[in-house]
Amino acid sequence: MKNIIIIGSGIGGLVAGNLLVKKGHQVTIFEAHSMPGGYTAGFYRKGYYFESGTLSFEASASVFKAMRDIGVWEKIDFVKLSKRFVSEDFDGTPENYEDFKRMIYAGFPADKQKLDTVFSELDRTAGLMGDVNEPMPFLYSGLKMISSMLPYLLSGPKLMKLAKQYGDLTLTEFAARYFEKDSKLFKLFSGIGYPDMSAMLLEATISVMLTDLWTVKDGMQSWADILAENFRQLGGDLKLNAYVDKIITQNGTAVGASSRNTVYDADYVISAGDYKKTFLKLLDDKSLLSQELRDNIGSAAPSEGIFTVYLGLNMSNEELSKYMKVDHVFALDTKPGYDIYNSEDGDFFSKTSILLHSSSMVSPKLAPQGKSSLMLQAMVPYHWMNNWGGGDKEVYGQLKEKAMNAMIDRASRLIPRLKECIDYKDAATPLTYERYTHNTDGASSAWSWNPKKKFYKNGMSVNIETPVKNLYIGSCWAMQNGGVPGALAAAYQCAKKIK
Numbered sequence: 001m002k003n004i005i006i007i008g009s010g011i012g013g014l015v016a017g018n019l020l021v022k023k024g025h026q027v028t029i030f031e032a033h034s035m036p037g038g039y040t041a042g043f044y045r046k047g048y049y050f051e052s053g054t055l056s057f058e059a060s061a062s063v064f065k066a067m068r069d070i071g072v073w074e075k076i077d078f079v080k081l082s083k084r085f086v087s088e089d090f091d092g093t094p095e096n097y098e099d100f101k102r103m104i105y106a107g108f109p110a111d112k113q114k115l116d117t118v119f120s121e122l123d124r125t126a127g128l129m130g131d132v133n134e135p136m137p138f139l140y141s142g143l144k145m146i147s148s149m150l151p152y153l154l155s156g157p158k159l160m161k162l163a164k165q166y167g168d169l170t171l172t173e174f175a176a177r178y179f180e181k182d183s184k185l186f187k188l189f190s191g192i193g194y195p196d197m198s199a200m201l202l203e204a205t206i207s208v209m210l211t212d213l214w215t216v217k218d219g220m221q222s223w224a225d226i227l228a229e230n231f232r233q234l235g236g237d238l239k240l241n242a243y244v245d246k247i248i249t250q251n252g253t254a255v256g257a258s259s260r261n262t263v264y265d266a267d268y269v270i271s272a273g274d275y276k277k278t279f280l281k282l283l284d285d286k287s288l289l290s291q292e293l294r295d296n297i298g299s300a301a302p303s304e305g306i307f308t309v310y311l312g313l314n315m316s317n318e319e320l321s322k323y324m325k326v327d328h329v330f331a332l333d334t335k336p337g338y339d340i341y342n343s344e345d346g347d348f349f350s351k352t353s354i355l356l357h358s359s360s361m362v363s364p365k366l367a368p369q370g371k372s373s374l375m376l377q378a379m380v381p382y383h384w385m386n387n388w389g390g391g392d393k394e395v396y397g398q399l400k401e402k403a404m405n406a407m408i409d410r411a412s413r414l415i416p417r418l419k420e421c422i423d424y425k426d427a428a429t430p431l432t433y434e435r436y437t438h439n440t441d442g443a444s445s446a447w448s449w450n451p452k453k454k455f456y457k458n459g460m461s462v463n464i465e466t467p468v469k470n471l472y473i474g475s476c477w478a479m480q481n482g483g484v485p486g487a488l489a490a491a492y493q494c495a496k497k498i499k
């Protein structure tokens, strides 16, 4: 039996903790926040429930396998989401990629020729993410892992060929090849997924968000709570309000951590949170990493942060459903001048597309009776407006209000009575996310998705090993593009590593 410290109780830390405690190890999870969950969490205000970070996840086969392995599958009510796309030119809830194509063709008949070319390029990359009904190979060991890797190995030559063509091409560059920068179609094709992700991922992203998008009926917090409770029942120790301020090493090996002025010994330490802070802040002996690696970690780009508006509404779910039609809506804005790379555009939020999600439409008990809840999300330029006011609290408040109102204006086009029904409103900026999850710049999904800014050479690899012996990465930061799948893959690799 090994004594293991896990720093962080996001989905990565909770899954690693459960798997390791099931193997008979003594595991302590330290969580800085008062609740477990990290980005898969939520909170109540005035009786309304809101998701703190992620509203949904994909890769359900992997998520469900993990929950079955841990033994909590029966306790969680996963709900499949439909995604509606709305703009001035189209309005539909496509069921799959082919449906999506039909919707776009119908919306832009004059652009048929260009769309033919774009979709024929995208069609070539179809199926690259593997079978969505199969869990990721990283969640298996031994022969099963090898056999589940076979389809990927077999498509290797095709993958290499396509990678040469599209691998390093960002979505923004891809869209700019066919459409004018300020055109509606440019905004559409560069605005799905991460703006600077590889064009090779676009078809898969569209397919997956239409066929494999899930949430948790009782909210993400209930999921985290079930995992936390299971971990405790199996004998694990989850310490909340327990920020780890130091990872302690001896002779190049991790031997413990300190939190709240107490030192805890361990045979292994798993950092299930931010990668940069693990090495540049928490590690007691920075010389265990070469200066070059420290510089690389410091300068590597994280993924973009997100701005979220939380609204409690004096509006029934029935009325909200009339406008929303489904729980999850992507509203494409077509105003010119949108530039995710321009941190100095004070009007950014009046040009951005937004995602609308209603938890109370998923489950009415997540809002007071007769009322409803709504969240609005948009990706934000890095360090918008001198990183939200350059540390000036008053300016921060003004910028937050301005962004929030612009997003509400945008949502009002879809929900005409929205403004008059607001009973509660607040917002989270990337700084809020950093404060609550410690993710650098509020990075929403580990490292940058830009293929030209890779931290790991292989964007698909799971990298739990570190230069420090017995210190592993158990969070989404172990994979270039992170996300829930990245966190799961890291958790399984950590659990496999520690015998």
Ligand SMILES: Cc1cc2nc3c(=O)[nH]c(=O)nc-3n(C[C@H](O)[C@H](O)[C@H](O)COP(=O)(O)OP(=O)(O)OC[C@H]3O[C@@H](n4cnc5c(N)ncnc54)[C@H](O)[C@@H]3O)c2cc1C
Residues within 6 Å of the ligand: 007, 008, 009, 010, 011, 012, 013, 030, 031, 032, 033, 036, 037, 038, 039, 040, 053, 054, 055, 056, 057, 058, 242, 243, 244, 245, 272, 273, 274, 282, 306, 377, 436, 437, 438, 439, 443, 444, 445, 446, 474, 475, 476, 477, 482, 483, 484, 485, 487
């Ligand atoms: C708005 C939004 C939308 C998203 N949408 C999707 C999506 O559709 N699909 C998808 O797959 N992913 C999505 N993601 C990303 C996904 O939610 C995350 O990648 C994933 O949940 C990260 O899990 P994690 O366990 O690696 O880390 P986190 O969830 O970041 O958890 C880390 C935890 O560690 C704790 N911690 C950090 N440092 C310390 C310390 N020193 N001491 C103690 N505790 C510490 C933090 O408080 C936190 O609880 C989204 C994220 C956001 C923000």
